[in-house]
Amino acid sequence: MTVLEGLYHILEYIDHTISFRSSCRMSVCGSCAMHINGKYRLACNTQISSLKSDYVTVRPLLHLPVLKDLVVDHTAFFENLIALQPWLIEKEPPPRKEYLQTPKERKKLDVVADCIMCQACYASCPVAGTDNQYFGPHAFLKALRFVNDSRDGASLERLQEVAGSTGVFRCHTIFNCQDVCPKHLDPAGAIAKLKMAITLNQFKGKLKAKK
Amino acid sequence: MNIHHDILVVGGGLAGLRAALQAKFAGADVALISKVHPLRSHSGAAEGGINAPLANNPEGKDDNPEAHAYDTVKGADFLADQDAVDILTGDAPEIIYETEHWGCPYSRYENGKIAQRYFGGGRYPRTCYAADRTGHFLMHTLYEQALKHRLKIYEEWMCLALAVEDKTCKGLIAYDVRTGSLVPMSAKAVIMGTGGHGRIYQNTTNAHINTGLAMSIAYWAGVPLKDIEFVQFHPTSLARTNILLTEGCRGEGAYLINKDGERFMKKYVSEKVMELAPRDIVSRSIMTEIEQGRGIDNAYVYLDMRHLGQKKIDEKLPGTRELCLEFINLDPVKDPIPIQPGQHYTMGGIDTNSWGETKMPGFYAAGECACISVHGGNRLGGNALLETLVFGKRAGQRASEFVKQKSNPSSPKALESALRKLQLQQQELHKGKGTENHFDIKNQLAQLMVEKAGIFRTQKDLLEGKAKLKELKARAKNLAPVTQEKRFNFDFIFAMELQGNLEISEAIFEAALARKESRAAHYRKDFLKRDDQNWLKHVLVKWSLEGPQLCSEPVKIIRYQPEERKY
Numbered sequence: 001m002t003v004l005e006g007l008y009h010i011l012e013y014i015d016h017t018i019s020f021r022s023s024c025r026m027s028v029c030g031s032c033a034m035h036i037n038g039k040y041r042l043a044c045n046t047q048i049s050s051l052k053s054d055y056v057t058v059r060p061l062l063h064l065p066v067l068k069d070l071v072v073d074h075t076a077f078f079e080n081l082i083a084l085q086p087w088l089i090e091k092e093p094p095p096r097k098e099y100l101q102t103p104k105e106r107k108k109l110d111v112v113a114d115c116i117m118c119q120a121c122y123a124s125c126p127v128a129g130t131d132n133q134y135f136g137p138h139a140f141l142k143a144l145r146f147v148n149d150s151r152d153g154a155s156l157e158r159l160q161e162v163a164g165s166t167g168v169f170r171c172h173t174i175f176n177c178q179d180v181c182p183k184h185l186d187p188a189g190a191i192a193k194l195k196m197a198i199t200l201n202q203f204k205g206k207l208k209a210k211k
Numbered sequence: 212m213n214i215h216h217d218i219l220v221v222g223g224g225l226a227g228l229r230a231a232l233q234a235k236f237a238g239a240d241v242a243l244i245s246k247v248h249p250l251r252s253h254s255g256a257a258e259g260g261i262n263a264p265l266a267n268n269p270e271g272k273d274d275n276p277e278a279h280a281y282d283t284v285k286g287a288d289f290l291a292d293q294d295a296v297d298i299l300t301g302d303a304p305e306i307i308y309e310t311e312h313w314g315c316p317y318s319r320y321e322n323g324k325i326a327q328r329y330f331g332g333g334r335y336p337r338t339c340y341a342a343d344r345t346g347h348f349l350m351h352t353l354y355e356q357a358l359k360h361r362l363k364i365y366e367e368w369m370c371l372a373l374a375v376e377d378k379t380c381k382g383l384i385a386y387d388v389r390t391g392s393l394v395p396m397s398a399k400a401v402i403m404g405t406g407g408h409g410r411i412y413q414n415t416t417n418a419h420i421n422t423g424l425a426m427s428i429a430y431w432a433g434v435p436l437k438d439i440e441f442v443q444f445h446p447t448s449l450a451r452t453n454i455l456l457t458e459g460c461r462g463e464g465a466y467l468i469n470k471d472g473e474r475f476m477k478k479y480v481s482e483k484v485m486e487l488a489p490r491d492i493v494s495r496s497i498m499t500e501i502e503q504g505r506g507i508d509n510a511y512v513y514l515d516m517r518h519l520g521q522k523k524i525d526e527k528l529p530g531t532r533e534l535c536l537e538f539i540n541l542d543p544v545k546d547p548i549p550i551q552p553g554q555h556y557t558m559g560g561i562d563t564n565s566w567g568e569t570k571m572p573g574f575y576a577a578g579e580c581a582c583i584s585v586h587g588g589n590r591l592g593g594n595a596l597l598e599t600l601v602f603g604k605r606a607g608q609r610a611s612e613f614v615k616q617k618s619n620p621s622s623p624k625a626l627e628s629a630l631r632k633l634q635l636q637q638q639e640l641h642k643g644k645g646t647e648n649h650f651d652i653k654n655q656l657a658q659l660m661v662e663k664a665g666i667f668r669t670q671k672d673l674l675e676g677k678a679k680l681k682e683l684k685a686r687a688k689n690l691a692p693v694t695q696e697k698r699f700n701f702d703f704i705f706a707m708e709l710q711g712n713l714e715i716s717e718a719i720f721e722a723a724l725a726r727k728e729s730r731a732a733h734y735r736k737d738f739l740k741r742d743d744q745n746w747l748k749h750v751l752v753k754w755s756l757e758g759p760q761l762c763s764e765p766v767k768i769i770r771y772q773p774e775e776r777k778y
Contacts, residue, residue: 002538012651012654013651016693016694016702017696017702019699021247023247023251023420024251024255025418025419026256026455026538027534028344028347028530029247029251029255029418030251031251047540067698067699071698071699074248082358086358087313087359088312088355090312094312098317098324098325099323100322100323101323102319103319106319113348116250116347146314149314152314
């Protein structure tokens with residue numbers, strides 16, 4: 001039995017008033033991240049038996065206002081993304097068919113594009129906890145996803161944005177995000193790559209030094 | 212003060228987002244409401260891919276929209292409307308390129324083109340894919356476009372009723388899940404893109420949110436349901452959980468084997484087709500193996516990918532491996548996966564034409580909740596994602612033209628009366644005169660549907676199911692008081708959805724009883740043959756106080772005359 005199945009059993013047969021978000025129950029929609037027995041995880045892919053404990057303690061995600069029980073207000077989490085223009089900005093006008101992209105170029109999108117926006121990394125990040133303007137690990141992963149995309153033409157703009165005062169240089173490299181990601185992605189690694197790209201471009205004079 | 216938008220789109224999945232974007236591009240005043248954050252929509256759970264005859268794969272160099280159309284029509288057992296199928300396959304390349312231009316990270320060939328794999332029922336490898344997370348990537352790509360174009364989204368708002376006057380849609384009543392308020396929303400056009408009814412079946416691959424409520428809202432408002440007896444069971448859902456394992460596994464060469472290690476599909480279809488027959492056929496074959504004692508634990512057969520090797524599995528089917536490891540602690544690189552058929556897709560739905568128009572002016576539908584019909588008796592894998600985008604776009608386009616050209620004045624009266632009705636319903640639920648737990652009724656209904664309206668059907672089972680459903684309906688009138696809480700009240704939400712669940716189930720039983728033949732996913736053990744003489748037609752179910760009323764409409768046949776469906 002998974003934690004989510006347990007929560008549904010409680011909702012259906014024990015306490016009809018309990019509130020939690022859920023949808024796909026197959027770890028792809030990102031609805032049901034919460035704090036379970038000491039760690040941020042998805043309720044749907046956490047087997048209760050794997051917790052090896054007589055008690056399961058569930059808490060809502062940190063750093064986001066609790067609306068009710070396990071439901072938090074994720075407005076800030078999603079709004080932080082928008083400043084990073086999280087959509088493809090074409091390098092050149094679209095061809096009649098598809099943009100050509102080699103498997104090698106496509107490989108650079110593996111992992112970085114797999115994020116399900118579940119907020120586990122955000123809740124585990126102490127920097128996000130002290131400043132809700134801080135973009136957050138998820139946003140940096142998303143930024144790198146576009147910086148890495150051979151079809152995108154706005155790398156420098158994107159780097160400039162994440163080099164700012166609420167950007168990657170605020171990261172304390174604590175690696176919680178890497179540790180908790182239920183999809184085994186690496187936001188901390190993404191932050192490191194962005195920092196390197198920013199620094200390199202500053203050396204080359206392509207980016208202004210951060211304010 | 213009521214909220215007004217010229218166009219309201221209900222549903223934040225691919226169909227809804229594509230419709231809303233199209234309306235936005237057309238300059239219309241449009242907003243979208245979604246009962247979950249759009250990224251949580253079930254479109255994101257699609258895995259294997261999206262069909263388009265791009266001819267990128269060398270083995271598919273002769274592929275073209277006509278070939279795609281023929282495969283779709285044959286897969287549908289000739290119940291699909293061929294004019295709509297031509298649109299589906301004709302528009303497919305353009306709609307794929309559009310998502311690629313928006314950044315969807317499709318897998319690629321060395322020459323840089325989008326990669327394509329074989330899927331069931333297709334003669335060519337025409338399923339474009341992005342690893343085995345195609346739905347996830349498309350979902351995020353469309354959401355990114357919604358952000359880019361500043362689409363107005365009412366997040367965690369659900370539609371509970373349509374407002375109708377003079378048989379014309381005037382808006383809807385929304386329920387704000389965060390505050391618990393009922394909000395009248397006036398609109399000149401409403402487009403539904405709310406997905407299927409999977410959760411009325413216990414063994415579904417679908418998300419918890421796929422209850423089909425919006426379908427029943429349209430049904431109550433007088434819009435008929437079409438082809439509703441056709442329910443798709445996906446052959447390979449993971450043991451115990453019924454989590455979807457993509458058809459892409461078989462597309463990449465995985466086998467189905469019974470407990471004797473036999474690749475049993477050779478007994479049911481030609482050696483050329485084997486595991487890649489259409490889903491209805493593969494699901495029936497699996498069930499036959501299990502019923503005849505060649506299953507594992509009398510419940511499963513194996514999906515075997517061991518011979519594909521770790522490299523190919525990790526490159527092309529990483530999500531599948533992850534699901535097996537996470538949910539049943541099994542590594543498909545080393546062991547065969549226990550699977551069984553599970554409810555997967557709603558071929559039927561809200562009756563629309565190929566512009567998403569229903570017979571009610573101002574009311575449109577697209578995607579899985581709609582039935583045009585392009586899937587007829589059985590949908591081909593890879594055609595659902597395609598349908599959401601092609602027909603979501605067309606519905607958005609047509610609704611935009613409608614609100615520009617027609618006045619459709621707003622009607623505070625219609626909104627007021629729909630609101631009043633819902634308020635009464637809400638009060639009654641909160642008062643609750645009885646003792647029944649609506650969740651319990653929902654769970655029993657889901658079991659009933661698997662047993663009595665599942666892969667194999669008989670008159671006896673369907674009649675028993677219908678009788679049992681009547682009992683459940685009676686119990687649903689006798690509910691214990693529902694929680695009064697304002698915020699995130701899932702007790703209230705599920706209680707409302709149960710009413711829809713029961714209504715859709717009743718329509719399925721009626722239509723399945725009426726269709727005395729076996730065609731694609733509707734398989735009657737007491738009428739084994741397809742009967743074109745009497746049943747080459749769509750069954751429409753209309754709601755009435757006295758119970759469901761059935762009528763029929765002809766199937767549009769253009770190029771492909773019905774022939775024996777052999778694979």
